[in-house]
Amino acid sequence: MTAHQTPAPRVAEDLNRALHDAMSRDERVVLLGQDILDPYGGAFKITKGLSSRFPDRVIGMPISEQATVGIAGGLALCGNRPIVEIMFADFVTLAYDQILNFLTKSVSMYGRRVPMPVLIRCPVGGDRGYGPTHSQYLHKQLLGIPHLTLFELSPFHPCGPLLEEILSGDEPAMLFENKLLYGRRVHTGGVVDDLFQYDHLDPRGRVARISIGAPADGDVVVIAPGGLCERVLSAARRLFLTREIRCQILVPVQLYPLDLTALLPTLAGAARVCVVEEDVAGATWGADVARAVYERLWRTLRHPVTVVSSRHGVIPAARVLEKQVVVQADDVYRAIAEDIDA
Numbered sequence: 001m002t003a004h005q006t007p008a009p010r011v012a013e014d015l016n017r018a019l020h021d022a023m024s025r026d027e028r029v030v031l032l033g034q035d036i037l038d039p040y041g042g043a044f045k046i047t048k049g050l051s052s053r054f055p056d057r058v059i060g061m062p063i064s065e066q067a068t069v070g071i072a073g074g075l076a077l078c079g080n081r082p083i084v085e086i087m088f089a090d091f092v093t094l095a096y097d098q099i100l101n102f103l104t105k106s107v108s109m110y111g112r113r114v115p116m117p118v119l120i121r122c123p124v125g126g127d128r129g130y131g132p133t134h135s136q137y138l139h140k141q142l143l144g145i146p147h148l149t150l151f152e153l154s155p156f157h158p159c160g161p162l163l164e165e166i167l168s169g170d171e172p173a174m175l176f177e178n179k180l181l182y183g184r185r186v187h188t189g190g191v192v193d194d195l196f197q198y199d200h201l202d203p204r205g206r207v208a209r210i211s212i213g214a215p216a217d218g219d220v221v222v223i224a225p226g227g228l229c230e231r232v233l234s235a236a237r238r239l240f241l242t243r244e245i246r247c248q249i250l251v252p253v254q255l256y257p258l259d260l261t262a263l264l265p266t267l268a269g270a271a272r273v274c275v276v277e278e279d280v281a282g283a284t285w286g287a288d289v290a291r292a293v294y295e296r297l298w299r300t301l302r303h304p305v306t307v308v309s310s311r312h313g314v315i316p317a318a319r320v321l322e323k324q325v326v327v328q329a330d331d332v333y334r335a336i337a338e339d340i341d342a
Contacts, residue, residue: 027057
């Protein structure tokens with residue numbers, strides 16, 4: 001970066017700006033959550049400045065996720081477009097009844113389609129030393145619910161267009177935000193670093209493809225959500241520099257339903273496919289992606305799909321122990337290297 005270039009915004013800044021733009025663009029957008037009002041501005045400062053600028057549409061809520069999501073559903077029925085901030089995704093379990101039995105079912109259970117445009121934002125993930133009840137991924141608990149779309153923030157997908165697309169819909173959605181991403185910068189201009197470049201596979205830009213040099217068939221195609229980009233990139237760099245194993249990384253911003261159409265040409269040309277997730281193995285997003293890949297490509301797959309997940313167990317608070325449970329770059333490196341050596 002030259003002296004006169006402005007650095008790309010950090011993901012937290014980009015998301016905050018996207019929320020400001022969304023509320024400025026549409027007076028129906030309201031924001032609900034705990035500790036989101038200024039001067040605090042949310043546990044991760046994502047809502048900073050919003051209550052000062054839109055005092056009537058930013059509502060501080062009591063410590064009841066069930067009540068917050070239920071009120072958001074009522075606001076949606078009245079024609080609003082609510083955004084709910086859950087302070088930590090772990091607490092989504094407290095609102096599960098409202099999500100499963102009210103928001104999603106209301107779309108179709110009354111004999112006519114009912115708009116229910118509620119967006120629930122959830123900081124997720126470990127590697128922050130927050131302990132077992134503030135560090136989990138909850139993809140598996142929300143996967144496969146009719147009328148519920150799952151998204152995850154990515155440094156390769158600007159927050160503004162993503163929020164605009166989600167808020168223009170008429171069904172409930174979850175937006176997972178890996179806490180490690182908040183301090184990372186958004187990637188711009190097609191260049192990641194001195195080794196990796198990226199582009200987008202589909203016209204809407206929902207799937208980013210990171211590759212070494214010009215996109216080409218690699219030894220391994222890795223599919224991972226946005227929160228694991230840095231770890232997967234670290235593993236891919238090491239695989240290339242130490243083993244000359246070339247990885248292509250596919251990062252879908254919409255996790256479920258996942259449309260494989262844009263991914264198929266890249267997947268079809270790969271010798272191996274690896275899916276990386278931070279959830280604990282068992283009925284997970286990674287397993288669902290692997291199933292979908294098998295259904296579409298089983299005639300041409302040359303090797304089984306590898307799924308890399310966190311270890312089975314409660315996430316410890318001690319950082320040194322947490323890294324032994326939560327999936328790390330070394331785990332991705334080892335899984336791919338062992339698969340190739342097998």
